[in-house]
Amino acid sequence: MKVRMLMIAATLVGLPIAAAAQAPNDAQIAAIVVTANQVDIDAGRLAETRGGSAEVKAFGKQMVTDHTGVNKQATELVTKLGVKPEDNPTAQSLKSGGSENVNQLKKLKGTAFDKAYVEHEVAYHQQVLDAVDKTLIPSAKNAELKALLVKVRPAFVAHLEHAKHLQASVGK
């Protein structure tokens, strides 16, 4: 458990630092957005099959649907703009954090899975929102890319609220 907390803390701290070192350009922002969504889609898929409670399974399914929708729109936009997503330290750290999480979650099932998954969802959405507010929206140059980030932000807030709500009820 301690290791998990440390891991989450490390990703939490790691992202803003990596991003703040140098403001990402639009191509890097595109890669960060696509990766951030994909990480949550992967975790959601796991929750759909390994989740203990119906609420957690439904939440996982919704994360897959919502983040897939956002990614579809983001991909359509970057294709239209002719921007090629460019890998960068923030995207890489999101990706490795995501696969660490999935590997941990794969060892769990039922209520133990629900607790760990929901705890990570709360931390992860908080982390992504921080990045959206402090780095991605302020750094985005293209107006349409910025507008997309602004448009999807409230959904991430809703996901965070939803996950917090689940956190209070899970295993009780």
Add this chain to the structure above:
Amino acid sequence: MFAVVVLVVLVAGVVYAVVRKDGLAADRAPGAVETAIARRLVLLSIPAAARGLINPNASNADAWRAASDHFAAHCAGCHGPDGRGHTEFAAHMYPPVPDLADPAIQAFSDGALFSIVQHGVRWTGMPAFQADHTADDTWKLVSFIRQVPRMPPADRSGHAAHAAADGTHTNIVSMDGTAFEPRELEVKAGETVVWINKDPFPHNVSSVSGGIHSGDLDPDRQWQFRPTLPGTYSYVCTLHPGMNGRLIVTK
């Protein structure tokens, strides 16, 4: 002859067993086999000559526009202003009102669609409109049905707004950026309200009271509701906490 009698008895037996088991209630969705057989029967019931008729407007790409008002007045009540069948009645009818953009419906010939609008379909909610339609009206509706899959969301919402022109006032609430816009809307009882999902993921419109329940609406989908009881109805999207709106219905 004997074989025919046996067959008839067998079929009657199966029908009897199915009815006894599942009843004739409308609140069960028809199965894939029933749907396929029913669609096939509808087509078979239309004489080949009628099915083969060609739409006289076939070469006029804009003919469907002339049917917009007509569709909004006569068809949208069940089929929805965009023909997708997202209405109060659609999901609760047996068989459910089809999505006119569905490839299975679009696969019907022009003549078959014409015949269905003119004569209706027995054992479904589709009425016969021959008595108050000219053939020309109906052919334009066929053009409109052909246009349904090609209507972009903007055009569809524009079309919904268009329905206001014939006295049935239409109000639009968009679901955009995980918010209802406008968040508060005042309408008169009997007016239609259309919610349109402009986000890249599903939302729903759900109230504690007042019977506002859209079910999950995919991106670009819309749902309409015609409140009849005056009152104030708070509603939310159950998928996204914090996304809420209010509908005020006046006399």
